[in-house]
Amino acid sequence: MENFIQQLKALSSAEDFLQYFGVPFDQAVVNVSRLHILKRFFQYIRQQNLQDQSNEVQLFTSYREQLMKAYADFVSSTPAQEKVFKVFQDVGGKQHVSLESLKSSVPSRMVA
Numbered sequence: 001m002e003n004f005i006q007q008l009k010a011l012s013s014a015e016d017f018l019q020y021f022g023v024p025f026d027q028a029v030v031n032v033s034r035l036h037i038l039k040r041f042f043q044y045i046r047q048q049n050l051q052d053q054s055n056e057v058q059l060f061t062s063y064r065e066q067l068m069k070a071y072a073d074f075v076s077s078t079p080a081q082e083k084v085f086k087v088f089q090d091v092g093g094k095q096h097v098s099l100e101s102l103k104s105s106v107p108s109r110m111v112a
Contacts, residue, residue: 004056014038021064023071033074040070 011017014034018025030037044066 004059017041017067018071021060021067023064023068025071026075029071029075037067037070037074040073041067044070 007020011020014030014037015025015027017023017038018030045063048062048066
């Protein structure tokens with residue numbers, strides 16, 4: 001188990017994870033969605049409580065399944081549609097800033 005955790009800690013990119021788990025991937029998809037794929041992967045792991053498994057082979061298999069699922073989410077969709085990060089969850093990815101809040105953030109001598 002400790003060996004598996006150490007190997008995971010050595011991985012640093014989406015490509016590293018995909019290669020380690022033997023998940024075939026299209027580099028164009030990864031180029032656009034790398035952070036989204038990894039975040040979704042870790043969300044799936046937490047949702048399934050996979051950290052609690054003690055069998056290393058089962059853990060590897062379960063992690064691989066979740067990574068394949070996370071990657072597949074972005075093959076047929078976009079980061080904006082999947083809304084993994086908060087910026088995409090807020091009003092469809094658009095932030096609303098009122099004119100009044102802008103005025104209040106500017107020193108009064110600059111506002112005409």
